[in-house]
Amino acid sequence: MLLKFDPYGIYCPQANVYIDPWKPVKNAIITHAHADHAKWGNENYLSHHLSIPILKFRLGDINVQGVEYGEEIIINGVKISLHPAGHIPGSAQVRLEYKGEIWCASGDYKLQLDGISTPFEPVRCHHFVTESTFGLPIYRFPDxxxxxxxxxxxxxxxxxxxxxxxxxxxxxxxxxxxxxxxxxxxxxxxxxxxxxxxxxxxxxxxxxxxxxxxxxxxxxxxxxxxxxxxxxxxxxxxxxxxxxxxxxxxxxxxxxxxxxxxxxxxxxxxxVLSDHADWAGLNQAIKETGAENVYVTHGYKSAFAKWLRENLHINAVEVDTLYEGESLNESTTPENEIDS
Amino acid sequence: MKKFAELFTVLDQTTKTNEKIEALVNYFAISDAADALWTTALLTGRKPKRTVKTSELKLWAMELSGVSEWLFEESYHVVGDLAETITLLLPPSESQTDYSLTGMMALLKTLDKEPEASKKNIIQEIWMQLNTAERFVFNKLITGSFRVGVSQQLIIKALAKHYNLVESNVTHRLMGNWLPATTTLQHLLFNPDIQEDLSKPYPFYLAYQLDVPFASLNNIQDWQIEYKYDGIRGQIIVRKNELFIWSRGEELMTDKFPEFEVLKNTLPDGTVIDGEILPFNGDEPMPFHIMQTRIGRKNLSKKSLSDAPLCMMCYDLLEYNGVDIRPLPLSERRAHLETLIETLKSNNLAAAAVLKLSPVFECHTEQQLIDLRLVSRDRMCEGLMLKHKDSLYEAGRRRGKWWKWKIDPLTVDGVLIYAQKGHGRRADLYTDYTFAVWHHNELVPFTKAYSGLTDKELVEVDSWIKKHTKEKFGPVRSVTPELVFEIAFEGINPSPRHKSGVALRFPRILRWRKDKKIEDANHKEDLLNLIQQLSNPA
Missing domain, CATH: 3.40.50.10890 (Rossmann fold)
Structure with a gap:
């Protein structure tokens, strides 16, 4: 397994990097600057360059490297690149490739155009990590x-x-x-x-x-x-x-x-205006990745994983994370302000 | 339907009374009389008979939306409302047709006679011709659970404003048995002979809980002091040798109470009495649950009649010899009531036996009142009523001239063990709780409770539940026993149907006892002792 889910976050042992860790680690790739994905205390950060000013504003003077969408960096044989997630400006999906196996951790994403973020681009992969904030068919958002x-x-x-x-x-x-x-x-x-x-x-x-x-x-x-x-x-x-x-x-x-x-x-x-994909968006995104393995995180994960297994015949499992796409009720000091 | 759905949307989008009234007035101004009548009927809780089963609706919606049963159920538990779940799951509509509300209600009525397959076709076809707001309203009309955050009082205010009528008259005219199929708006609101409908009850006068200092009531002697009985508030109407018994919920219950048949030919024509229907054993009122078992029965056996003999504790007289005497002061109405019952006693003892005069107490000091309230529970009452002797009989809940002064509720500390998502504005939050008390070393569930916490607390408990779930059984989660709540209730009875052996009346959460550990919660024995104490007051 190129990625695994451990108590610190989504981990790639081969490259020794975490994606959106919720406890401090040495190397962290940050998908986007919302507080439940970008935590304080990591030694080294990597993100899309558009996220950097916000990360610095929220987390202080951190050690952060910025990259462009599609720019490849190689760590211990793992090819890593960021791709537009369409969630907020600078938001990215993280693509990791090692010995022909491709994973994509998508953070939060949406397919709808919002006029401010780089539009979502599907990433072909074998293993796809997806959110499920609105992973029920009752969430079909209006145009x-x-x-x-x-x-x-x-x-x-x-x-x-x-x-x-x-x-x-x-x-x-x-x-x-x-x-x-x-x-x-x-x-x-x-x-x-x-x-x-x-x-x-x-x-x-x-x-x-x-x-x-x-x-x-x-x-x-x-x-x-x-x-x-x-x-x-x-x-x-x-x-x-x-x-x-x-x-x-x-x-x-x-x-x-x-x-x-x-x-x-x-x-x-x-x-009804969301930065997350609705039911149709989630389904479309997953189909377009071509992934056979899907890891469903924050949201209606058990129902959505079951749906993917039964209807798209994908090997989908639910994964516990500490991301909180779900809540509308948190207090919103900038430090724990969470999108939905 | 478009206008009605728009009205519904506007009513739903505001919490402000004035804006709701304005929306209703605007709606009445642009609607024809038939639609206005239907709207009045629906918003005052007059539901037509259901012609489609909800289980069928669910299947038809699943078919159109390509959603399997488990996914429908998951969605339903999140939305917390069947009509809305279906609305959200259906694919976008294909075309738009505007049905009139009256036309739609007529169509729904005819479905009753349609075979299954054509029912399905009709409903599915209509679904695909309605926009989201109309679909929701349409589903609500079919499922008959039409609740819109609009009180009867608001409709009355809007009708009075639009038609330039006096509010209390509109209240009276909207009472009783009418249906849109059997009347017109013109007849309902303007018919000069309001008692042409012999069964028409008067609007009940309701009291608020006493929340002003005694001193502000001035002279205690000016107030009529009675017990607040714990039964079914009702009106007995005898007109032209016909008997009608209405509950405060405007349910016609004449058939449930054969005891009162005798009044038909013994009370004078044009008599309306306001009182409390109670189970009575000789001179002693019996606990409420004795009557409750009887009310639920479809067929009244001899045994249930003799186990729970009923009478009416008479509070007030509203119509006397065919004259509406509500504008007389209470002292005069009470005198007429006493005369009526005395006369009945001398004419027909059997009839007099089912009508008891609610006793009036002489209190001269505040202390006497306090003492009287304290002993009221021993008489199966729930406190006192204070009515000003000059008070007219008004319509609806009013402050100032009538007060209820209820005894404090009973309370018990329970441990939260199960939770389920709520409905309506509590949808998608775990807000429906089951509480347990100790029995030996186990926690046994003894009651459910839904209300009592603030919105903020609900959110806090909801997020706690999500983090402390032990197991999921369908929509229900069992949680780590850790939180203690004080549960208030009005009565407690033995119940073989419940694991704990008790059933509570009106349980609700009084407060979250963050200061208590689960070891501090009450025991089943405490509950059984309470039943003992209440049925044998020392």
Whole structure:
């Protein structure tokens, strides 16, 4: 086995590297900069170069090497390269090849185009490690253009009712995707500090976003009416929100597909917008790898593995990891902010 | 269906009462009277008879979506709602057809007579012509579990606003037995002879739990003090020698209570009494569970009638000699009620035996009230009622003139041993728990409880459960016994059907006892002792 799952993470003994380790190790390849995949304390990091500024922002002055998509590096005979995962800017699948056996650890991925990440590219392999965050057939996400249109319509309606629109999405990835598709002709886009920090970093790497204004403590409250505020989940129900009254709040997440979750979060609106593949996306991605062996991690892993065995006749097993694509409820200080 | 589905979506998207009322008013403004009537019926819980089995719906949806049974079940446990699961699993629709709500309800009704195969064709065809929101609403209509976060009160407010009517009148008119098939909106809301329907009950007046200081009630003498009996709140109606008995849940229960037949010809025409239906043994009220076993029965045997003889503890008189006396003050209504029952006693003892007058207590000090409340449980009551003697009989739950002052619930500390995912807004979270008490050195389950934790606690317990699962049995997980919760309940009875030998009434979680270890949880003996104490008050 070129890769194995041990208590530190996904390990390649031949190259002595870990992929997204959750405990400190010597050599770590990081698929993307979300906190459940990029942990603190490793000696050496390797990631796509777009991830580096965010890793440094979140983890401090780490020893990190950046690579391009498709660039090959060889460690002790193992050919290693990163390939676009389409999840957030800089997100990558890790391809490892040794003596003709090819593995791919895909981290988090999606096939839908989001306008900010390099689009997902299938990697032909024998062994594929996949997430299963939305690995049930109830998760068939609507076309993202429709969702972006709904978001702007909702903003416009709030504006007509003289309310502030507050739209919630994770600070890294989701927030930029939201901003990218908001219509600046409707009004001003304001950002929470956590979102603005990441916008600035990503803009330096070449991401183009519509103009936004960072909210500071003395931003005049009367300016918000009719405009939109992009904020991370930690803002929901916090006193920080009071300045926007009267407002309407919407959450952007794949979980908004379920009525129960929408109601529990007591948001006024839920937009089904996810950085993860939906049921159809997962199935398509797996088929395109041509892999005969699939390792199913975080999500509905037992159901999804069973489905793959029964319907695609793939040798699929479930694997325990500590990645958390599943949660909508964690507190979201930048350090444990998790996407969904 | 499009308009109705849009209404549903808007109602679902807001938690604000005013926005819900506005959405309803807008809907009434653009809908025809037939659809408005159906909407009123559905949103006030008047469900049509189910014409399709849910098991069949499931099979047909599986067929269309290419999902096997186990995967359907997995999905259902995550979604927590059958109608929604089907909506999400079906492939995207092919075309769009707009059915009227009334037309759709008529179509569903005719399905009853269709053979299986054509039922399937019709449903599958309709599914493929509806958008997601309509599909969900349609599935809800078929499965008959139509709950929309809209209270009856909101519908009433919206109807009153749109048709420019007085709210309490709308409440009254919406009571009782009507169905969209047997009336029109015009007739329901505007018919001048409201009692043309002899069975029509009055809206019940309900009290809030006392939450203001005694001092603010002013003079205790101004309040009528009664026990709060623990039975079925109901209305006995006698009009033109016909008898109707309604429960507070607006269920017509006349056939369940043959004891009251005798009132048909003994109470004067136009009598409506509000009271509590209770099992009674001579002069002693019996525990609620005695009646419960009887209520569940389809056929009432002689034995069940003699084991649980019922009577009504009369609280109030709403109609007297055909006149609606709800606008009279309580003191006057009470006087009429007393006269009515006295007269009955002198005319027909058998009839008088099933109507008892709820005793009124004289309290002069706060301490007397407190003492009375404390002893109420010994009389199988659950506390006191405080009603202002000047109070009119109002409609619905109101603050100020009527208060209930319930005794504190009984409590027991149990250990969480099983968990299952919840439904509705608790879907995809482990929120339905089974608790255990000690028996020798084992933990035996004694109750389930669903409610009582805050949303934040639910999420915390959910993530704990996921990390401490021992085994999975289908949707149920057994967990490491570690968490202790205080369970509150209103009553406890012996029950051979439960492993622990007891059944609780209205169990709910009072709080999470993070300060307690599992060794501190209660024992089965404690529960059995409690039953003993309650049935033989010292």
């Amino acid at each position: 993202s253009q429709t969702v972006h249109q709904d978001m702007n319509d909702w903003w416009l309606k709030n504006k007509e009712e003289e309310k502030t629109s507050v739209i919630i999405g994770y600070a890294l990835g989701k927030a930029q995707r939201i901003i990218k598709h908001l219509d600046p002709a409707i009004g001003t886009i304001y950002t929470h500090g956590a979102v603005d920090n990441l916008n600035r970093i990503l803009e330096k790497t070449g991401l183009e976003l519509p103009p936004t204004k960072r909210i500071i403590s003395d931003t005049n409250k009367s300016l918000f009416k009719g405009n939109i505020v992009v904020a991370p989940p930690s803002a929901i129900g916090s006193p920080w929100m009071k300045r926007f009254l009267p407002y309407s709040v919407a959450i952007c997440s794949g979980w908004m597909q379920l009525r129960g979750t929408r109601r529990r979060k007591s948001a006024d609106r839920g937009f």
